[in-house]
Amino acid sequence: MEPLALAGGPKVRQTPWVSEFQGVEDIGQEEKDRILGVLDKKRIFRYLARGYEESEAYQLEQEYKELTGCRYALAMNSGTSALISALIGLGVGPGDEVIVPAFAWIATVSAVLEVNAVPVLCEMDASLTLDPADLERKLTPRTKAVIAVHMRGISCDMDPILEIARRHDIVVLEDTAQANGGTYKGRALGSLGAAGCFSLQQYKIVTSGEGGIMVTDDEIVWQRAALYHDCGRNPFHFHELKVPTFAGQNYRITELQAALCLGQMERMQQIITNMRTQKQQIVQGLSGIPGIGMSSVFGTERDLGVSAVFMLPDAQTAVQFREALEAEGIPCGVVYSPGQQNLHIYPFWDFLMDKRDAWGKGHPWSSGMYAGDVQYSRDMCPQTLDLLGRSIQIRLNQYVRQQDTEDLVTAVAKVADHILK
16 A cells, blocks of 8 residues: 555545535526526515415425425525424424434524523434434423434434334424435435424525425424414415414515525436435445444435545544545545534534523523423533544535545545554
């Protein structure tokens, strides 16, 4: 084996690595035409009293109902808005505890706090998603819901999560922001729980820059979410309102956002097929390298292939491995490093760790409606920190080609030969 590039040897890869984005890489003339079509119609606001079914947002909702098989869909201005509105729709609020994985984008835990509920952190397992065994350990009489976050294109193991939820009478909300278009045992992610939420932000498989979708089969959940996302106003005035009104926010999506995403939905499955095919080849190549660990779900139906992740024996080795692999021309990172902020990992959620709200009153923990005593510390989920601290992540997208795959596997094998002896 040649010397490492760090030691003066030749780099495995000389050309730039693929982009960190997926859907936005394919934006082209179709999206331009759709945006100009909205401007030509002079209908930029969705909720005009006439021509409702001509709305771009309405059409986007129909596409998500078809994608997921759910009866109802609600388009909003962000994935975070979708999470908050879904929690409101599900009746989650003051006095309730919501179990959230310790590895998730910060917006997930923020959404729980926005509805005045208390987050309870749960470990993740080797799949990089919520650990069902720890979920059951974290249940209390105050648990109202669990948010199953499908992280980095990998679905949670939904069967045990749903079974636990049924036994304990809690609701399951799927956060599908990072796994748009994914499936679990043939069923669309977002359709397995009581509600599911999607993000259309720049880093997602289809994107409108910002945007979100909530889906559900429950009409009451849908109506409550719809009320909340539109200032407490009934935006669907032509439907029978089955719930009383209450104050809400303005989370409405614009016609421009919806039109931009509509131009990409037809490409979603091809993007996913390309990523899954390449990920399977990468997993096959890496699995034969001594000392390289991977979850059994990597490269399966549960994995969309938005990144390549492998585990090393310990955190110190992971840091050395990252430096050497980057020198070989493969950009990568250790998922968790204590000195490098990553807002996907709970120790960096400072406001949660310190129980801090915007007013300095310790709300919702100090609320008279909350009878629990949840405590937080930066070492409270050691399993999660151990796994992420020795995990290397390499970004992928639909434009990974055979040569890219070969370079990645060759570079990992080269570094492993030098460092993992």
